[in-house]
Amino acid sequence: MNTLERAKRELVNTAYAAYQKGLFYETWGNMSCKPTENSIVITPSGIPYAKLRFFDMVVIESSGKTLQGRLKPSTELPLHLAIYEKRKDIRAIVHTHSIYAAAFAVSRKGIPVALEEQAQIVGGVVEVAAYAPPGSPELAANALEALGDNSAVLLANHGLICTGPDLAAALQRCIVIERNARVILCSKLLGQTFTLSPEEVTNLRSDFLFLYGQQGHAE
Template identity: 45%
Template sequence: MEEKTKKEMAEAVIAAGQRMLESNLTVETWGNISVRTEEGIICITPSGMSYQEITPGDLVFLDPEGKVCEGSRIPSIETQMHVKIYQNRPDVYAILHTHPVASTVFGVLRKPIPVITDEIAQAIGGEISVADYALPGTVLLAENTVKALGEKNACLLANHGAVCVGKDLNACFKATIVLETSAEIYQKALAVSGCEPVELKEDDVKAMYDFAQNHYGQRERR
């Protein structure tokens, strides 16, 4: 792999680690981050190191099967989860696993968050499912996560945290923030007695997701 590509991947992962801490999306050394190349080479955070102290030399590069091809550190405990997501989602180039508070409330309740806001439809593409419980770092947790994600950009892990995926780390942060904000809104909406939050219709969700992925933002005007 080109040194330039390696450097860019390492810098993106390190910046995301700092952003994750500053945005209160995790504490201490929890959570993990990766990006991958077109060829499937993965750059992932090392296990149990402070996000403020990680330098490019601490990052670990893996082949598409998850075998270490470069780096002296032990890769994240959730390496299997990242590898299996990439194997199942050719559209995904970055993964962000965080422990945000409001989202984790629903992971603890093991209650999915339905599409109750336009933002969920646009950034995540459907209901946020909860992956069945499995111990951290296990292949079973990796498999359960792939199943809960499906074709969407976010899922919750039972009694644990959130996993968001996307075309780059910015898209992962967007999905994570939409998930966390929507979890707060859902919690408040559920607390209003005598009323039930209303879910958006599937056709509207599909239309919004398609628009957000393919047409939204600045582009050449016709």
């Protein structure tokens, strides 16, 4: 199996895993990875996640031209291309409309770091990009501005973008952020919500990167 075939298989498996975890519903959300410098593999437009298949994945040149695939790519392709163009460290993007992250996106409020795992896996607050319509050049510009050097960003009235060095890392960030957002909203029922300070977040992130896990490294 060559590099592109492997990337298509990994993408369809990750898309199905995200669907099973309840992060994707119907046709909303999309994801991509960048297996080589000149190509990205992205999910197609308008196909329910429950029915996605290996040969539905679309391979795109960095210019935006389709290299392989019989279906149209996700309408958020310009957003994915803009992120890969600006941030050379990013090799995978997962975009969800998951409900608790979307609640913050609708409130146009960043998601603070309440759970330690958001500090460890995401490394900070998830900021909100200014509103722009889906698929528009303004959406890509606004998302890049709010993303900065971070690994995730909210799109106002829309959803969540998580990035990473690979699909597993980007999906894990979406899972952690969704859980963190849900716990914050649940904690409001109990009264006060205590969030972690920037210093506590920095310490948790660096301890996690250097001390946690089998390899001594998270990613």
